[in-house]
Amino acid sequence: MSADDRAQAAPRRAWRDSARKSRAGFTLVELLMTVAIVGLAAGAVVLSVPDPRPSVADDAERFAARLSRAREEAVLSNRPVAVEATAAGYGFSSFDGAGWTALEEGPFGQERWSDGVSVSPTGPVRVVFDPTGVAEPAALTLSRDGRASRVEIDGAGEVTIND
Numbered sequence: 001m002s003a004d005d006r007a008q009a010a011p012r013r014a015w016r017d018s019a020r021k022s023r024a025g026f027t028l029v030e031l032l033m034t035v036a037i038v039g040l041a042a043g044a045v046v047l048s049v050p051d052p053r054p055s056v057a058d059d060a061e062r063f064a065a066r067l068s069r070a071r072e073e074a075v076l077s078n079r080p081v082a083v084e085a086t087a088a089g090y091g092f093s094s095f096d097g098a099g100w101t102a103l104e105e106g107p108f109g110q111e112r113w114s115d116g117v118s119v120s121p122t123g124p125v126r127v128v129f130d131p132t133g134v135a136e137p138a139a140l141t142l143s144r145d146g147r148a149s150r151v152e153i154d155g156a157g158e159v160t161i162n163d
Helices: 003-022 028-048 056-077
Strands: 081-085 089-095 100-103 118-120 125-129 138-144 147-153 159-162
Touching: 056 081, 056 089, 056 125, 056 138, 056 147, 056 159, 125 138
Parallel strands: none
Antiparallel strands: 081 089, 081 125, 089 100, 118 138, 138 147, 147 159
């Protein structure tokens, strides 16, 4: 290689070396785009995380299942079983011939509604299943955050849920 060729190659080499040195980090635009993409991804994750509280429909299903079980208990034990629901929760009792006794065993313990659930009507609702499974018709509406589920007991003691 001649001296002229070396003289021309030196500036090219210097330019390549300086270009490599200037590309050693990220540009401000690249950093801003990365932060924006990470922010969008984090927002999508936060919005897709479900509410840790059980839904109103879950509370209604649990209550309806326990009402059905109370009806079965009344028929199987041949004694009236009552369910009293208030704004705070619900509980069960049975009539032993002399008075009402709270039921605590199995699925009949006192139960509280999930956080934020409101109940309508606000006063206590008492449903008594007689030994044949029949009950006075009643209804209870559970609601939270604009969603509601209505639990109904008909005259035959059948329990249904309407969302």
